[in-house]
Amino acid sequence: MQQRSAETKEKILLTAQELFSTAGYDATGVSQICTAAGLSKGAFYHHFPSKHAVFMTLLQNWLDEMDAVFSTASVESNGVLAGISRMANSSDIIFDQVQGHFPLFLEFWSKSIRDERVWEETKQPFLKYYFYFSQMIKDGIAEGSVRPMDAGTASRAILGLAIGIILQGLLYPQEADWKTELQNSMDILLRGLQNE
Template identity: 30%
Template structure:
């Protein structure tokens, strides 16, 4: 059997199809055959790229969190005051959330799976460990530069991440308040105001 073309475009086609099916049917109800039908590819082509639904889920998680990881890299390299860096990170996360609003229910299914699946849990833990470390380092830098008062940088990082995640969860429970972006920015400013000298 000839080898299918290996391309990022084909891989993206499969992931986009999987996201549409997951959003429509949920993660547990979706079968590989559903993703095959949605993608318009053959079953062999799909399995060439992804051996299982779990592999697709992991790839989607990596894709969803890639933007935030880029923002964390910029955070570490920035020479701007720490509070400005964290405010820019919050605004960037808000933009990412707005751009992927239709995927929010799927994202929370991933969180539910993390309670039962070690692979997904380890992926999310790795992401959160990186996220916490970057914010903690920025808070520590803010204390050193005199932007923030002397505070426990690890505790501050945990509170910032918890506030962002809590807003996401509230949006799933009650989407009525509207656009999440401004609420993210407002929450960040309230937190940083309490941290500043």
């Protein structure tokens, strides 16, 4: 019974993701999700109190996937700059994750402009990585591998570079090898951070 319940919940999420990605959040209703999933509204409301709850679950699932990619990449490194470089080297996984969710990714950002709850959820991973990279830079300064600088500014530069290249790769996938571009660009940035 528990497995069936988990399968039903997953079916709702996958169907909603597809509909939100193709029709948009505002144009998708609970009835459409239920019809496309072949489920009753009762089954829907057993798992989720609202369409918004489904949307927020999808957002959190996506953020958790991205977090797992970054966490795995950053754990096995020798030194601060090597850790950041290793994270950039995981860009193939990042691009694959984001590529499949790009329409939904745009829906999250569009919705976050108008919905404070979505904005709060969406900004959390960026704040997390802002503080994470800030601390890495401070640690690098302390160990002598990073030249003295404002850690917050360096953190914003790292995030801005990564997000900018990922976004370009999604908007213009054929224009460049974006995985290589991210690594090469991050190498340039890291050379600027390095203490000589």
